[in-house]
Amino acid sequence: MTRPTHLARHRQAAVVGIHALPFSRNIGTTERHGGALAILGALADAGLSVRDVDGMFRYVWESTTEMEMARILGVPNLKMFGEIDYGGGAGAPTVGLAALAIESGLADVVVVWRSRNRSSGGRPWASQLQATGQDQFERPYGLVRPVDGMALHARYWIHKYGWTPEVTGRVAVTQRQHAQRNPAAMMRKPLSMDDYLGSRMIADPLRLFDCCLETDGAMAMVLTSAERARDLDVVPVHVTGFAMGSGPQMTAMTFYYGEELGRTPNRWVAPELWRNTGLAPRDIDVVQLYDAFTPQIPLAFEEYGFCGEGEAPAYMAEGRNPPYNTSGGGLSEAYVHGFNLLVEGVRQVRGSSTSQVENVRHCLVTSGNVVPTGAIVFSKEPW
Amino acid sequence: MTQGADDRSRAFPVPVPDADTQPFWDGCRGGELRIQRCASCGTWLWQPRPVCSSCQTPGPVWTAVSGDGFVASWTVMRPPTLPAFADRVPYVLLLVELDVGVRLIGYLVDGDGRWLRSDGAAEGVEIGRRVALRFHDQAGTPLPCWTLV
Ligand SMILES: [Zn+2]
Numbered sequence: 344m345t346r347p348t349h350l351a352r353h354r355q356a357a358v359v360g361i362h363a364l365p366f367s368r369n370i371g372t373t374e375r376h377g378g379a380l381a382i383l384g385a386l387a388d389a390g391l392s393v394r395d396v397d398g399m400f401r402y403v404w405e406s407t408t409e410m411e412m413a414r415i416l417g418v419p420n421l422k423m424f425g426e427i428d429y430g431g432g433a434g435a436p437t438v439g440l441a442a443l444a445i446e447s448g449l450a451d452v453v454v455v456w457r458s459r460n461r462s463s464g465g466r467p468w469a470s471q472l473q474a475t476g477q478d479q480f481e482r483p484y485g486l487v488r489p490v491d492g493m494a495l496h497a498r499y500w501i502h503k504y505g506w507t508p509e510v511t512g513r514v515a516v517t518q519r520q521h522a523q524r525n526p527a528a529m530m531r532k533p534l535s536m537d538d539y540l541g542s543r544m545i546a547d548p549l550r551l552f553d554c555c556l557e558t559d560g561a562m563a564m565v566l567t568s569a570e571r572a573r574d575l576d577v578v579p580v581h582v583t584g585f586a587m588g589s590g591p592q593m594t595a596m597t598f599y600y601g602e603e604l605g606r607t608p609n610r611w612v613a614p615e616l617w618r619n620t621g622l623a624p625r626d627i628d629v630v631q632l633y634d635a636f637t638p639q640i641p642l643a644f645e646e647y648g649f650c651g652e653g654e655a656p657a658y659m660a661e662g663r664n665p666p667y668n669t670s671g672g673g674l675s676e677a678y679v680h681g682f683n684l685l686v687e688g689v690r691q692v693r694g695s696s697t698s699q700v701e702n703v704r705h706c707l708v709t710s711g712n713v714v715p716t717g718a719i720v721f722s723k724e725p726w
Numbered sequence: 727m728t729q730g731a732d733d734r735s736r737a738f739p740v741p742v743p744d745a746d747t748q749p750f751w752d753g754c755r756g757g758e759l760r761i762q763r764c765a766s767c768g769t770w771l772w773q774p775r776p777v778c779s780s781c782q783t784p785g786p787v788w789t790a791v792s793g794d795g796f797v798a799s800w801t802v803m804r805p806p807t808l809p810a811f812a813d814r815v816p817y818v819l820l821l822v823e824l825d826v827g828v829r830l831i832g833y834l835v836d837g838d839g840r841w842l843r844s845d846g847a848a849e850g851v852e853i854g855r856r857v858a859l860r861f862h863d864q865a866g867t868p869l870p871c872w873t874l875v
Contacts, residue, residue: 472739477773479741481831483869485803485811486819494801495821502853547802599821600829604798
């Protein structure tokens with residue numbers, strides 16, 4: 344492995360524990376409760392205890408602060424902690440910050456988690472009638488659902504690149520096939536292209552099966568140094584690098600006020616990620632691409648450089664892409680702000696996915712695409 | 727119609743201006759669409775802000791524009807949506823690019839600024855279509871909207 348030389352990183356981080364509670368429509372516990380159980384499960388998976396934990400990072404949208412979680416669990420002292428904003432953009436950056444805390448030597452065992460009762464807890468957009476800040480120019484028009492903003496992006500991508508409905512339909516069908524092999528996935532019924540094409544419009548041009556699930560889920564991940572990982576009874580999953588990006592004129596949950604319509608912050612994340620990791624798309628064996636909505640997949644293959652701009656439909660139709668979203672992803676396994684993609688990325692490198700790709704050396708995981716976001720590469724071998 | 731909680735739950739979301747955005751909404755009340763423009767470098771700026779993002783000059787100037795532009799993108803709003811819109815769907819939501827180069831959200835309305843229940847098919851809504859500004863009164867709030875020309 345080539346260790347990137349332009350960054351001062353004196354030791355590598357590795358994921359040593361993962362855990363997910365069963366996904367459901369009604370988990371029957373608080374987000375605090377689910378999060379605590381997920382963290383304990385991930386620590387047990389790593390063979391570590393609460394007493395070892397000295398760092399915690401979370402999404403801003405996580406309802407339990409890291410202080411409350413540390414207090415509940417009995418963590419003796421947090422030396423590094425913090426949170427990342429912007430919904431589904433926070434996934435890879437949250438794990439990336441945990442890795443950075445370890446790489447810097449400021450923490451040794453860091454926990455990240457996401458617990459969200461998005462199904463039983465209702466729709467967060469449904470009750471906010473006072474439109475402040477940037478919302479005052481959108482919410483009065485009823486533009487409140489994430490799908491509406493994505494539809495405005497998707498319409499433009501379809502127009503610009505000439506996508507047929509089958510381009511996004513293939514994503515829905517492929518991910519459902521993965522979910523059918525995953526006993527933990529919420530949606531395992533067969534899904535055909537005809538089912539997809541016949542599904543009702545939610546926000547044109549996005550159909551029902553373009554949209555992710557609404558899930559109650561709780562998951563956690565534990566990271567430590569690659570050196571310490573060697574003393575644990577686990578298959579360490581090394582963090583080769585990560586990157587974050589906003590692009591210019593970002594408005595938090597949409598990118599259509601940006602200077603060039605059609606781009607997303609991934610355009611800025613991708614080159615930084617490849618620079619930070621010393622890798623290129625050809626080195627990546629399997630990917631977990633953020634998938635709140637199907638159009639994000641072809642666009643991500645282009646923006647991360649797996650194929651050229653406008654080439655994704657042919658690239659994917661010919662099967663030249665690496666396998667993606669092998670757990671079923673947000674569309675068919677569960678939607679927990681992309682955290683399940685991170686957990687599946689770890690499984691692929693461990694060799695324990697239900698849709699295991701052979702000889703995985705590197706797995707790319709990306710987070711939300713029209714939000715400030717990031718991406719991370721998990722690897723079998725250390726630097 | 728009964729009064730009370732049921733009515734409130736069906737209320738439209740309302741813009742809550744602050745000092746940086748008040749001139750925009752004041753303009754709407756006077757039937758004028760105002761966009762900020764930097765007096766120093768001429769850059770048109772959206773959304774409202776206290777400093778020019780191109781040259782960092784404070785205090786961009788609120789400037790009336792025609793509102794002429796084209797459809798940069800669009801969607802059709804369908805259930806489930808906020809209760810206030812439940813009996814108004816489907817309707818077309820536009821991302822309009824003004825001729826001065828900034829993009830705003832608005833409804834597709836008819837030539838008189840009235841509500842249009844539509845999925846856009848009959849009107850032939852498509853990216854690139856020219857649009858003209860209309861103000862649509864939504865429970866006392868004049869919202870910038872657009873009609874096809
Ligand atoms: Zn300026």
